[in-house]
Amino acid sequence: MSGSVPLVERVRARLADTGAGTGPAAVAAAVRAETGGVASDLDVLAALRTLRQEFTGAGPLDALLRDPRTTDVLVTAPDAVWTDRGDGLRRAAVTFPDEAAVRRLAQRLALAAGRRLDDASPCVDGWLAEAGVRLHAVLPPVSAAGTAISLRVLQPAHHDLDTLRRSGTLDAHGEVLLRAVVAARLAMLIAGGTGAGKTTLMNALLGTVDPADRVVTVEDAEELRPRHPHVVRLVARPPNIEGAGGVPLRELVRQALRMRPDRLVVGEVRGAEVCDLLAALNTGHEGGACTVHANSVREIPARMRALAGLGGMSPSALDGQLAAAVQVVLQMRRTPAGRVLAEIGVLRRDDTGLHVDTAWSREGGAGPGHAALAELLGERGVRPPC
Structure with missing residues (x-):
């Protein structure tokens, strides 16, 4: 995936400049434009997959949040994602490309919760109603080691x-x-x-x-x-x-x-x-x-x-x-x-x-x-x- 990161960055910048939206067609067109139309289908698919995670849901954390056993998902570093499925914290296999990707996800989730998260307001506590998830995030330098994200999953009230x-x-x-x-x-x-x-x-x-x-x-x-x-x-x-x-x-x-x-x-x-x-x-x-x-x-x-x-x-x-x-x-x-x-x-x-x-x-x-x-x-x- 590391080889596709520069392409992803260029596509992201192009989408931001053109305001073409983030739908599959717009992303695919931006990929072709950034590669002169010679990108392979595998390159396009890889870029689409990465960008879809960046633009929708909780990105690479979505699969963890969809697990019905999950109560908490915690991100402490790009390569340190933890989950709790009722039996204590366990390190997950999910990783982020870099600290910037974690920060972008935290800011996008804050925006979805109707909150602000930036250097002037580096801490956020919000509610992602559609996902049933409570969000807390802190940006550096308040969070000294990097952006920290804490997601608490509201389990449906099926437990009598x-x-x-x-x-x-x-x-x-x-x-x-x-x-x-x-x-x-x-x-x-x-x-x-x-x-x-x-x-x-x-x-x-x-x-x-x-x-x-x-x-x-x-x-x-x-x-x-x-x-x-x-x-x-x-x-x-x-x-x-x-x-x-x-x-x-x-x-x-x-x-x-x-x-x-x-x-x-x-x-x-x-x-x-x-x-x-x-x-x-x-x-x-x-x-x-x-x-x-x-x-x-x-x-x-x-x-x-x-x-x-x-x-x-x-x-x-x-x-x-x-x-x-x-x-x-x-x-x-x-x-x-x-x-x-x-x-x-x-x-x-x-x-x-x-x-x-x-x-x-x-x-x-x-x-x-x-x-x-x-x-x-x-x-x-x-x-x-x-």
Whole structure:
């Protein structure tokens, strides 16, 4: 392929100069023109293949993104492309000709997401709606080793709780407990690290919600697509290049409250919007849910205090609001065998602060909080699992 790179560069420049478009006929004509009409069919086909990757989709990454097992595709250098298919990162055979090719792809994907990526704005976070992919990219010199591209693939919401149990994400008792929590309309907080399966579990849980309930979701990126007949999805919008037109997550939480939600769900709390969410869950909106980055259930109170501080809420006020609004926390974890539900906890507040008691864990079964969870379920008219 290296021998065809100069030809590709010349064809690219010709197409840019003539404005002839990037269709197959225009590209083929440009190839013939650059070679004086003596290029072989193999040369034309090679140039067409390379340029098609440059101008459409995600270029050489398309095949990786189409793999139904792929959750992430990461580019750290022209010859360093990594994929995650649920079992950790593996180096892919895909490569780019050079750093310039990686940069062009990052800028084209940013443009497709309606964002700007150049020396004046070297970082981008966007959403490729048609592909169902979340994009993040950073240009040098901010990314010291070269253009870095991170693509997170939104998997279709075809995983229900039965499927997650069969795949090993849940065991039988964990599934029964989750169904009981949803039926009892207990508010949930799903925690875990990046790629731990928080969104997958949330989609599955929302799929078990009573079909008569109206579910309103609020997200930074449109990742929640539960199999439920009545879902309204609100997605935040960043400001445009002029700094206008942005609709932040916090504003969408407020708007969602006026939409008569039976279940209010925030895809991920990252900042001050946690204050509005907790206020909503404390005013009669039962059965709400959100996700948050945390490495264990015991870290959740500290994590939520830090986020609430961004909204001006004191730690003591957060403890009171969180204890009253959320009853159950779920911890997802990545393991060598895949993503698993590791723990179910119950929030408890006493004179020493806010705590999470383990009601069930994958490794140890019933824990100190099991009785408290059974009591919460019984109060809501749901028979606690044995």
